[in-house]
Amino acid sequence: MKLIDLKVHEFMTVLGSNEPAPGGGSAAALSATMGASLVKMVAELTKGKKKYVEFEELTHEVLVEATRLQDELLQSIDKDTEAFNEVSAVFSMPKETEEHKAARREAMQKALQGAAISPFNMMTLMVATLKVTEKAVGKSNVNAVSDLGVAALNLKAGLQGAWLNVLINLSGIKDETFVKTYREKGEALLTEGCTIADRVYEEVLKLV
Structure with a gap:
């Protein structure tokens, strides 16, 4: 069974067990998925409202992108554990001979390269989601503006967590070019994403 098919309690139980996976990578992906879901929620609460009719096109764009990114980040939860x-x-491979x-x-x-690429790919999705989040600030349902701040925090946590998983792998x-x-x-994505997340959070603070 996939991790994303587990109930919340079941997922947290296995996450907190002595099983080495899921671990920090999948947790980072989960955090970011919650962020994308909150952005999608804000768009859902904004679309079709007369008060925000001037932002209807933008709202549709945010909704479509947040939905896509929500799904891709959700799939990353399992992809990271698989990696x-x-x-x-x-460690189960034979080691009796020099060939082994x-x-x-x-x-x-x-x-190890696959295990580094997995969280790196998450980072690209997280930065993309942060960009979508920023588009909605000040142009969406004012009653849900705090949710955009929480989305940014979740995405920043996911981004930083994914980066730690890139680094450890x-x-x-040994391939110096790959590293x-x-x-x-990864450093570029981290800087870009954290800058956007902090900017979104500060803007939301002004609006709540």
Whole structure:
């Protein structure tokens, strides 16, 4: 069964157990998914309202994008655990001969790269969602403006959490070009996303 098919209590139980996965990566994806869901909710509460008719086109755009990103982030919860499981599977490979050991090393490097790419991909989705969130600030239902602030906080937490998961996997990868590329791209996403999240939060504070 997929993690996203579990009830909230069931998910939290397995998350808090001694199982190594799901862990921080899936938790980061969950946090960001909640953020996207809140943005979608705000758009739903704004569309069709006469008071916000001048923003109807923007509201539709936000709703469509938030819905898409909500689904992609939701899928990331399981994708991250699946990537971690690929790393764990390497430890079950035979290691009796030099050939076995070489195969294990190669498999581990490939698995670690996958485990780094998974949270990096989350980061791109989170930054995209933060951009959509910012579009709605001041142009959506005033009664739900605080929800946009909470969305930004959830997305920022998810972004920072995903970055930690990128870093911990990069630390075991020997391909220097791969590490340099994903470190630089990840740092750029982190800076961009955190800047947007902080800006959204500050704007929401002025409106509540």
